[in-house]
Amino acid sequence: xxxxxxLSRCQxxxxxxxxxPDAFRMHGEEALMYDPKPxxxxxxxxxxxxxxxxxxxxxxxxxxxxxxxxxxSAS
Amino acid sequence: MTSADNLRAFxxxxxxxxxxxSLAGLRAAEALRDEGFTGSxxxxxxESAEPYDRPPLSKQVLTGWVSAGNTTLPRRRxxxxxxxxxxxASGLDLAANHVRLADGREVPFDRVLISTGVRARPxxxxxxxxxxxxxxxxxxxxxxxxxRALAAGPSRVLVIGAGFTGSEIASVxxxxxxxxxxxxxxxxxxxxxxxxxxxxxxxxxxxxxxxxLRCGVKVTRLEGDAQxxxxxxxxxxxxxxxxxxxxxxxxxxxxxxxxxxxxxxxxPWGIACDTGCRALTLDGLITDDxxxxxxxxRCPNPVYEYRLISLEHWAxxxxxxxxxxxxxxxxxxxxxxxxxxxxxxxxxxxxxxxxVGVPTFADxxxxxxxxxxDRRFVAAYGYRGRVTAAVSFDNAKWLDxxxxxxxxAAPFPPPSPTPDQPVDTKPVxxxxxxxxxxxxxxTVVVTGNDPGERRVTAVQQHHR
Numbered sequence: 001x002x003x004x005x006x007l008s009r010c011q012x013x014x015x016x017x018x019x020x021p022d023a024f025r026m027h028g029e030e031a032l033m034y035d036p037k038p039x040x041x042x043x044x045x046x047x048x049x050x051x052x053x054x055x056x057x058x059x060x061x062x063x064x065x066x067x068x069x070x071x072x073s074a075s
Numbered sequence: 076m077t078s079a080d081n082l083r084a085f086x087x088x089x090x091x092x093x094x095x096x097s098l099a100g101l102r103a104a105e106a107l108r109d110e111g112f113t114g115s116x117x118x119x120x121x122e123s124a125e126p127y128d129r130p131p132l133s134k135q136v137l138t139g140w141v142s143a144g145n146t147t148l149p150r151r152r153x154x155x156x157x158x159x160x161x162x163x164a165s166g167l168d169l170a171a172n173h174v175r176l177a178d179g180r181e182v183p184f185d186r187v188l189i190s191t192g193v194r195a196r197p198x199x200x201x202x203x204x205x206x207x208x209x210x211x212x213x214x215x216x217x218x219x220x221x222x223r224a225l226a227a228g229p230s231r232v233l234v235i236g237a238g239f240t241g242s243e244i245a246s247v248x249x250x251x252x253x254x255x256x257x258x259x260x261x262x263x264x265x266x267x268x269x270x271x272x273x274x275x276x277x278x279x280x281x282x283x284x285x286x287x288l289r290c291g292v293k294v295t296r297l298e299g300d301a302q303x304x305x306x307x308x309x310x311x312x313x314x315x316x317x318x319x320x321x322x323x324x325x326x327x328x329x330x331x332x333x334x335x336x337x338x339x340x341x342x343p344w345g346i347a348c349d350t351g352c353r354a355l356t357l358d359g360l361i362t363d364d365x366x367x368x369x370x371x372x373r374c375p376n377p378v379y380e381y382r383l384i385s386l387e388h389w390a391x392x393x394x395x396x397x398x399x400x401x402x403x404x405x406x407x408x409x410x411x412x413x414x415x416x417x418x419x420x421x422x423x424x425x426x427x428x429x430x431v432g433v434p435t436f437a438d439x440x441x442x443x444x445x446x447x448x449d450r451r452f453v454a455a456y457g458y459r460g461r462v463t464a465a466v467s468f469d470n471a472k473w474l475d476x477x478x479x480x481x482x483x484a485a486p487f488p489p490p491s492p493t494p495d496q497p498v499d500t501k502p503v504x505x506x507x508x509x510x511x512x513x514x515x516x517x518t519v520v521v522t523g524n525d526p527g528e529r530r531v532t533a534v535q536q537h538h539r
Binding site for chain 2: 002004009013031036057060062063
């Protein structure tokens with residue numbers, strides 16, 4: 001699954017790092033590092049993290065791989 | 076037909092071309108469909124990959140945690156577009172309304188969005204830039220090859236340029252326990268963006284993490300061995316340093332060369348626009364069908380005396396994409412202005428650095444709350460007695476408060492909003508390097524006498 005975090009909105013509440021620790025990690029006290037392509041096995045945890053984010057900074061792919069450009073799919 | 080009929084017909088069956096298939100282009104395409112645009116949508120991109128996110132490239136990709144190929148951007152919705160990827164645009168014809176591609180194809184449009192972004196500024200000597208072990212970081216291919224070089228365990232990495240990207244790369248090197256030297260022409264890291272006070276904090280932070288930081292020096296030559304591998308760098312003070320990897324982090328060049336001769340106000344500074352992301356012609360007249368968004372757009376900001384500002388910020392690309400898309404399918408009375416304050420972040424040495432506003436638009440800076448020695452504080456920037464920007468180190472929760480101060484032109488210095496009072500509350504001069512470091516020289520000339528004949532002509536532009 002694909003994920004992006006709007007880090008200009010993120011305020012380091014770290015809810016995501018508690019709920020999906022394999023996908024979201026705190027770097028120091030406040031900075032967030034994340035895996036933009038977490039394993040599908042983590043799907044439920046990542047969705048819970050996205051829902052729990054107090055500033056709603058986590059965007060999860062709504063398409064699940066549809067509408068992938070033809071030229072790009074080969075690379 | 077009225078203009079409302081025209082607009083309805085355009086929204087139903089018009090042709091929109093987006094040049095630049097990265098964050099701004101993708102988000103604009105999604106917003107166009109959200110706005111009810113059902114006509115044809117063409118996405119042109121010089122890279123062969125579908126849109127991907129760049130901020131992780133200098134962070135979690137270089138640490139080796141995330142593979143460079145895994146940063147493809149999630150989609151908010153289906154955009155039903157035709158994708159022309161792997162070929163750059165080479166020209167824009169405003170008379171015929173088509174985009175020319177480098178392979179000779181012509182793509183017709185009714186309206187076009189330009190979101191071609193920036194590319195990495197390469198090392199200025201081509202033969203030295205081509206040495207094995209010399210890198211820039213802008214694309215996922217760049218990040219992937221630098222990650223491999225770092226994983227090989229180099230004896231030392233030289234980072235040229237201590238802006239945000241260079242500082243983040245130095246931070247990753249220390250995290251991977253790789254010796255790193257950072258060379259910066261200015262007196263301190265980040266000083267061009269955030270001024271001398273934050274520069275000193277950043278310099279102390281780098282040294283505390285074991286970075287060999289050398290400021291006020293210029294790298295004059297990159298030397299290779301007989302096999303063409305980078306081995307040594309020469310400085311203008313006569314000293315040298317031995318390293319296996321050099322990362323050139325000297326900022327970006329806006330991708331506007333392809334617009335030369337198009338008649339748009341495009342140059343090394345970006346593409347001049349109104350707040351609605353509509354591009355200006357070289358004469359400074361507004362266009363109706365040409366829009367720009369993201370790193371390449373240069374828009375006026377009323378909060379900063381209507382100065383034209385271009386920003387290489389993630390959130391700016393997202394917001395301008397939304398405004399541009401809305402305005403591309405809206406009539407005059409419904410258009411939106413892009414009035415957000417710039418917001419920026421950088422993660423380095425375990426600290427979350429964020430800013431709101433325009434720190435370079437300031438004459439004084441003050442620590443408004445927290446503790447500089449703990450590297451947990453907010454600095455407020457002021458210009459002629461009003462708050463114009465704020466920078467936080469591990470204090471991001473407070474930036475929204477400062478955003479409101481900036482938007483309401485609150486007096487500077489502002490009172491501390493918390494009991495977390497700083498030791499020293501006296502403003503100091505902000506002290507940026509002079510504008511001569513940034514000046515580009517003349518880029519246009521004005522000709523003609525009668526008002527009907529006055530025209531602006533572009534001067535041939537040279538990149539340093």
